[in-house]
Amino acid sequence: MVFTATIQSRSDLGSSLAIRVGRSEGFWSCQPGQFYLLRTGAAWSPYGRRALFPTLIDPNELGFLLAPSNDPGLAWLAAQPAGTALDLIGPQGRGFMLHEHQRRILLMAEASAVAPLFALIPPALARQASITLLLHGRRRADLLPAAALPPAVEYYTACDDPLPGQPTTLDDAFVSALNWADGLYLAGSAEFLRQAKAVVTEARFAVTSGFAQAVAPVALPCGVGACMACLVDSGRGRHRACVRGPVFDLGELAL
Ligand code: FES
Incomplete structure (x- = not known):
């Protein structure tokens, strides 16, 4: 599923950057270990997405962690201010199975x-x-x-x-x-x-x-x-x- 979500907040977490994106329709179907494909460039730039795993899965919010990287796409993402609309595809793949008996x-x-x-x-x-x-x-x-x-x-x-x-x-x-x-x-x-x-x-x-x-x-x-x-x-x-x-x-x- 392709959709748009907006950067709600940015904060430093150690040497990484934590961003949260929000969407009024929610992210109800995502499981830990699944990933999203985020467009990492302006809409008119050549196609370029990066696979990112959510660190936080909330009904209306996803969190992502951007570790220090030389990757130009991730650098573009890390430079976007709150309020930027991001283009996402997902969730993709199969995530973790948290077994019922595990405590x-x-x-x-x-x-x-x-x-x-x-x-x-x-x-x-x-x-x-x-x-x-x-x-x-x-x-x-x-x-x-x-x-x-x-x-x-x-x-x-x-x-x-x-x-x-x-x-x-x-x-x-x-x-x-x-x-x-x-x-x-x-x-x-x-x-x-x-x-x-x-x-x-x-x-x-x-x-x-x-x-x-x-x-x-x-x-x-x-x-x-x-x-x-x-x-x-x-x-x-x-x-x-x-x-x-x-x-x-x-x-x-x-x-
Ligand atoms: S990432 Fe291209 S086939 Fe899996």
């Missing part, structure tokens, strides 16, 4: 990819679930400030340029949290997911279906199944992440 939710991401996990927090809290978020940033500045999260979320971080006493990896926190969690949700690079899958396999002897879901670590250039640039290997075939995903069961992803 101890573990989220783990690289800071640049955390957006789709952010949107899982409100529905999980609404089910009285306990939530832990583990976040790794290349730079300390890339980590989300704790104030950006609801107080009920346990939040642990690691980064490559830590302050004295802070960890550089999430390894210990991840192994410990795996003993507690009954649902795992991941977003990050292929290497990040590969390492997470290895740790889950060792800790739980297998990646059982339904326990862990991950956002496929691929770009979504067209987002509508046309360009074949988002193929992911499930070990039993290759699938377009923008159509069959972008969220997959972790056990399904051949990383």
